[in-house]
Amino acid sequence: MKVNTLRSVWMFIILLGVQTVMAKSITGYVKEASSGAALGGVSVRVKGKSIQTHTDQQGYYQINAALGQVLVFSLERFTAVEHVVGQETRIDVALQIDNMERDRNSIPIRQDVYAGQYSIKRGESLTAYLGGSMHVRPMYRSAGIHSSESYEKIQENKFVRTNVEPLSTFAADVDAASYSNVRRFLRQGHMPHPDAVRVEEMINYFTYDLSGPTNGDPVRVVTEVTHAPWNAQHQLLRLSLKAKDIPxxxxxxxxxxxxxxxxxxxxxxxxxxxxxxxxxxxxxxxxxxxxxxxxxxxxxxxxxxxxxxxxxxxxxxxxxxxxxxxxxxxxxxxxxxxxxxxxxxxxxxxxxxxxxxxxxxxxxxxxxxxxxxxxxxxxxxxxxxxxxxxxxxxxxxxxxxxxxxxxxxxxxxxxxxxxxxxxxxxxxxxxxxFTVAKDVKIQVEFNPHFVQSYRLVGYEHNLLEAEDFNNDEKLGGDMGVGHVVTALYEIIPQGVKSNFDGSVDDLKYQENTKPKSSVNKKELATVKFRYKEPDGEVSKLVTHVVNPKVTPLAQTSHDLRFATAVAELGMLLRNSDYKQQANFDQLIARAKASRGKDEEGYRAEFIRLAQDAQALHDADR
CATH class of the missing domain: 3.40.50.410 (von Willebrand factor, type A domain)
Known part of the structure; x- marks a missing residue:
């Protein structure tokens, strides 16, 4: 009898040991204790092991752990929680804001932290956010106040008076990451974080039907001028660079x-x-x-x-x-x-x-x-x-x-x-x-006879000083085989009254800058771009003159009309200060009419995303 009892005890110990080392799949949900909001980006790890995962935007996670092991849930500014794994396969956790963090109410929140309905700007304190009078910008169905995704702050380009600053300079950029990231937000039923919306990357996500250079240059310049669809009194300059094709x-x-x-x-x-x-x-x-x-x-x-x-x-x-x-x-x-x-x-x-x-x-x-x-x-x-x-x-x-x-x-x-x-x-x-031109920089000089003010749409992270254009030590953008870089300038024509460009009194100690009486009245602007060969260190200069003729939007290329629809959606997603009369209905209709050749279906997908964004926007009003 004693032998059987001893054998049973040993079998129980052995089985317990097997259970301890056999991992099982555990899922769960992590929320903020006080508000119940989902917490994304929470680190979930097995204590003493290298096994680790993170919660997704909705606060859910999945990890493998064994009976008796300890799961550690941690997130910056929260008190970590430990949970011993038992027989359960689902473990939900609520995290409390750390006491020191709660008391540190004069410390600014990081620029990448955003709330379910408000975005906290750089320099705003937790006190101001929770109960102060500081302005917060509305957002729609965003992820959670402590999501650990980070985005560099975007200070939108303003309208600049041509007689004060006639030159606009920026590095050409062919990145398109922002569009697919915005698509991810919308497909999950959330409006994107405003700083995730880089309008130039949304525009450059799409391919445009342009022929390449024929004169031996690696890049060709193409321009069009039309009316801005979100403000009939304003104009748009489309500027595109097309890199050469190589089999x-x-x-x-x-x-x-x-x-x-x-x-x-x-x-x-x-x-x-x-x-x-x-x-x-x-x-x-x-x-x-x-x-x-x-x-x-x-x-x-x-x-x-x-x-x-x-x-x-x-x-x-x-x-x-x-x-x-x-x-x-x-x-x-x-x-x-x-x-x-x-x-x-x-x-x-x-x-x-x-x-x-x-x-x-x-x-x-x-x-x-x-x-x-x-x-x-x-x-x-x-x-x-x-x-x-x-x-x-x-x-x-x-x-x-x-x-x-x-x-x-x-x-x-x-x-x-x-x-x-x-x-x-x-x-x-x-x-x-495969790079065909590196350190590509663009500089546009606007003619004050036609252009009262201008604004570069997007490219906030690629701006350069005017003197950087001729400085080969300053880094530009890069262009690959067959690639197209497109930029849009919104123009306030000379004589148009606008609240955007403001006014200043006449200067007291120097003459106010005015257009020359002999200014060329057949040129809206001059586009210059510099580039280096992939293995070169000295840049080359190409110049292109823009004709001031304004083509009605309906008569412009499919590419330009579609690009304006993308830019308009970007401004609405950002809740841009410069969206003016932008609206979903008109941009969706224009995108449908200018879809053109769309073998891969990317433009059709854009139309569906714009419709989804409109539905989310309307639902949150």
Missing amino acids: SENLPAANFVFLIDVSGSMSSSNKLPLVKSSFKMLVDQLRDEDRVAIVTYAGSAVVALESTSGKEKRKIKDALDALQASGSTAGGAGMTKAYQIARAHFAKAGNNRIIMATDGDFNVGESSDEEMEKLIAKERNDGIYISILGYGMGNYKDSKLEMLANKGHGNYAYIDNISEARKAIVTEFGASL
């Missing part, structure tokens, strides 16, 4: 390094699994003369695949399939290792490029924006560029990824689904990854 078989040999974030925050289905599928499509585009290495980073940097010929596609794909997500995020170490490999296999007269896939959440090592910027700036001067593919939500660091791409002679795309991956990697393979 794929004539592209230079590529030396790629895939730099892939495999930290715990990348474990969800819309992150690392989507990264693998994306890069497999890129592998299918490789030629025998191309080479690829794979570097991963979590707690440390690891070389998952040494530099390998593009003809060994199966070997490269197998290395991608073997990747798993866990641990912290040593982004700086990973980037350093990737550049070392790129230098070791540097292709002279070739395309040397890091292609980075991440949610941008660096937290180990060289993680500050300044440190990462210094590293990338050093390497770009040696001919190694970087392209950024952003993934995920909840803890997504858009501001950091935009900076990395801008400083690294690269481009930046946000991948939210496999169709977007195909667009960015397959459809636009050459345009995204």
Whole structure:
């Protein structure tokens, strides 16, 4: 009897031990205790292990943990919560604001924190937000007050009087990440964070039907002038640069390094699994003369695949399939290792490029924006560029990824689904990854005879000083094979009364600037752009004169009319101070009428998104 009892005890101990080490899937929901609002970006980790995930925008998470292990729930400005895993498979948690944080009510909230119905601007205190009289800007169905997604603040370009500042200068930029990120918000039933809406990136998401240069230049300038659809008294100048096309078989040999974030925050289905599928499509585009290495980073940097010929596609794909997500995020170490490999296999007269896939959440090592910027700036001067593919939500660091791409002679795309991956990697393979002109800078001089004031729509993060245009040390944008960069200027014609450009008294100590009596009355503006050859260090100048003739909007190109619809939606999503008479009905009707050739269905998708945005906007009024 005693033997049987002893055997039973030992069996129970053994079974208990097995249960302890056998992990199971646990799901749950995390909210703020006081308000009940969902908390996105909460770190959920197994204590003492490298297993970690984050809650999504709706506050939900999924993680594997065993009986008896401890889950730790933590978020900046909140008191962490620990929960011992029992027999349950769902664990919901409520986090309390940290007492020290509650008392620190004169500390400004970060610019990237946004609330369910209000956006807290830089410099506004928690006290002011909760009960003070400080102005807060309304938002619609946003995620949650403590979402840890970050976006660089946008101070919209204002109207500038031509007689005060006749020159407008900016770096050409072909990024399109903002559009797909905005699409992600709308598809989830939320209006986007205002600073996630970069209007120029929404415009440049779409392809436009332009012929390339024929005179040997790498880029051609195209302009159109029409009336602004949101204010009939204003005009719009469309300025487009079209890069030359090069057949794929004539592209230079590529030396790629895939730099892939495999930290715990990348474990969800819309992150690392989507990264693998994306890069497999890129592998299918490789030629025998191309080479690829794979570097991963979590707690440390690891070389998952040494530099390998593009003809060994199966070997490269197998290395991608073997990747798993866990641990912290040593982004700086990973980037350093990737550049070392790129230098070791540097292709002279070739395309040397890091292609980075991440949610941008660096937290180990060289993680500050300044440190990462210094590293990338050093390497770009040696001919190694970087392209950024952003993934995920909840803890997504858009501001950091935009900076990395801008400083690294690269481009930046946000991948939210496999169709977007195909667009960015397959459809636009050459345009995204093969540079034909670098440090592209644009400068427009407006003629005060016609132009009273002007405003550049978007490009707030790409503005340059007028003297930067001729300074080859100042960084510009980059253009890939066949790519188009489009910018819109809204113009207040001379003599039109407007509340936007204001007025000032005559100067007392110097003459007020007035147009010359001999000014050229056949030119609305002069467009100049500078560029360098991909391996050059001295810029070249191209000049283009804009005819002042204004074409009725209905008679302009399909491309211009569609671009105005995209810009109008962007202003409405931002609740722009310059939206004027913009409205959903007119932009949707114009987009439908100017859809044109749309083989991939991207313009049709835009129309549906605009309709969704209108429904969300109307529901929140």
